[in-house]
Amino acid sequence: THFGFETVTEAEKRERVAGVFRSVAESYDKMNDLMSFGWHRVWKDHFVAGLNPGFSPLGTPGSDPRSPQHILDIAGGTGDIAFRMLHTAHVVNGNPDVTVTISDINPAMLSVGRQRAQQQLTASQLAATSFVEANAEDLTQTKPLAPDSHSHSTITTTATTIPTTNPPISSSIPDNSVDLYTVAFGIRNFSNIPAALREAYRVLKPGGVFACLEFSKADRYGPVFNTIYKQWSFGAIPLIGQLVAGDRDSYQYLVESIERFPSQGEFRDMIVDAGFVVGGTGYENLTGGVAAIHKGMKP
Numbered sequence: 001t002h003f004g005f006e007t008v009t010e011a012e013k014r015e016r017v018a019g020v021f022r023s024v025a026e027s028y029d030k031m032n033d034l035m036s037f038g039w040h041r042v043w044k045d046h047f048v049a050g051l052n053p054g055f056s057p058l059g060t061p062g063s064d065p066r067s068p069q070h071i072l073d074i075a076g077g078t079g080d081i082a083f084r085m086l087h088t089a090h091v092v093n094g095n096p097d098v099t100v101t102i103s104d105i106n107p108a109m110l111s112v113g114r115q116r117a118q119q120q121l122t123a124s125q126l127a128a129t130s131f132v133e134a135n136a137e138d139l140t141q142t143k144p145l146a147p148d149s150h151s152h153s154t155i156t157t158t159a160t161t162i163p164t165t166n167p168p169i170s171s172s173i174p175d176n177s178v179d180l181y182t183v184a185f186g187i188r189n190f191s192n193i194p195a196a197l198r199e200a201y202r203v204l205k206p207g208g209v210f211a212c213l214e215f216s217k218a219d220r221y222g223p224v225f226n227t228i229y230k231q232w233s234f235g236a237i238p239l240i241g242q243l244v245a246g247d248r249d250s251y252q253y254l255v256e257s258i259e260r261f262p263s264q265g266e267f268r269d270m271i272v273d274a275g276f277v278v279g280g281t282g283y284e285n286l287t288g289g290v291a292a293i294h295k296g297m298k299p
């Protein structure tokens with residue numbers, strides 16, 4: 001493949017993925033719409049509606065339907081999932097006791113997310129939101145996003161942005177502390193998916209839910225659809241990346257990473273291997289399998 005990912009180490013893959021998202025952070029939201037014809041919005045709405053945050057504590061039937069919930073949005077990027085969660089919980093379900101931590105390995109994506117949060121969220125939603133830098137494969141090392149920095153280099157080169165009193169302190173997301181773990185269009189970028197699933201299992205409370213929205217294997221509509229989908233992915237998306245974001249390679253990587261990600265059934269088996277309990281097939285196909293939702297509960 002273009003990046004020769006089969007031969008690179010985990011650390012090298014992590015560095016390349018970091019480069020991709022540093023490079024696409026500013027254009028990310030616009031490109032999402034272009035690449036998926038806006039479908040990602042429909043999938044995200046459906047994902048969040050299905051989880052219905054703030055309505056009832058997941059996995060604990062019979063208890064107070066308005067109890068506090070803590071959501072951890074992993075690879076949360078520019079906040080699309082987290083903002084929808086907050087809207088559903090606070091506005092639709094009238095439960096202000098739902099908090100969301102947006103976690104991402106990349107401070108540039110988080111920084112765009114924080115700017116959007118300040119523009120789009122209500123004061124109480126903003127107060128219920130936190131941003132942390134963390135690798136999903138090791139949630140024992142997290143740090144709060146530094147104020148007003150777009151990247152690590154800004155922190156070191158721009159003296160005024162260095163927080164003088166409150167340096168980011170690395171801390172661990174505790175065991176059994178999260179009600180709902182979400183990851184949308186993130187997990188295929190991880191170098192070590194089983195490690196990330198183990199961490200998800202560790203931080204979730206018993207009864208807590210792991211929920212993943214990811215591109216998947218679109219083989220449900222037959223050969224004509226497959227041909228068009230492949231042409232679109234491998235032909236058009238890198239070209240659009242080049243024209244709109246001036247970055248062909250990053251978008252080429254994104255397409256290849258979809259191709260390499262396990263099938264619906266294989267990924268479900270990995271979730272089960274990590275200790276989660278799944279219902280039915282363990283997944284739901286969206287748009288003929290172009291994307292899929294996987295859910296698992298920590299028993």
Ligand code: SAM
Nearest residue numbers: 021075076077080105106109135136184186189
């Ligand atoms: N969840 C958001 C959404 O749906 O719009 C953002 C998805 S974006 C395609 C993927 C994100 O995964 C990027 O922000 C990237 O920095 C993050 N990411 C990649 N590898 C990661 C890792 N090992 N741990 C945490 N985040 C990671």
